[in-house]
Amino acid sequence: AQRVTQPEKLLSVFKGAPVELKCNYSYSGSPELFWYVQYSRQRLQLLLRHISRESIKGFTADLNKGETSFHLKKPFAQEEDSAMYYCALSVGGSNYKLTFGKGTLLTVNP
């Protein structure tokens, strides 16, 4: 069975510093990877997906199949980036049956 691991439960950085939220997965095939974000008192929303290869709100993530990782990066963190971030994967070509990691709470300090 597939699994998603987010090794950091909490991550704290200062405004303007680079940030990297780690995500590792285990799956023998070719999964699709996602990052979801949940801002305070808001619903979970899709931040980006690896097949889109896009940058959203300055965040990027590259799928590294060799290391089975999909780390989320931003060169200069902003206070409004403070949120809970979840890495997720889907298999079999359908993106409704997501396997989520436990999440990382990012706090960006002024």
Add this chain to the structure above:
Amino acid sequence: NAGVMQNPRHLVRRRGQEARLRCSPMKGHSHVYWYRQLPEEGLKFMVYLQKENIIDESGMPKERFSAEFPKEGPSILRIQQVVRGDSAAYFCASSPPGDGLNTIYFGEGSWLTVV
């Protein structure tokens, strides 16, 4: 578009009672999904429904849990004879008709506490 609406947002039930959680998908969405998040865990897929059909219930516990999405009205996740281990956040999501590759949109969740 108001987004995926879930109610109640918080529900307290005594052991042995029934819990019913409701989900109204976004306008134009005909696919509904339920996820459960146990304390300190990630969200886990439970079931995927379309109108009057259960498409994938591979994540549903074998007993006491059921889900429906009737022709009219919201989707309902029903938990019978609740136990303390059912205490969790239950998230509903929806997506428009398509080939399963559309983005799914989550509701704000319903928190069930079993006392």
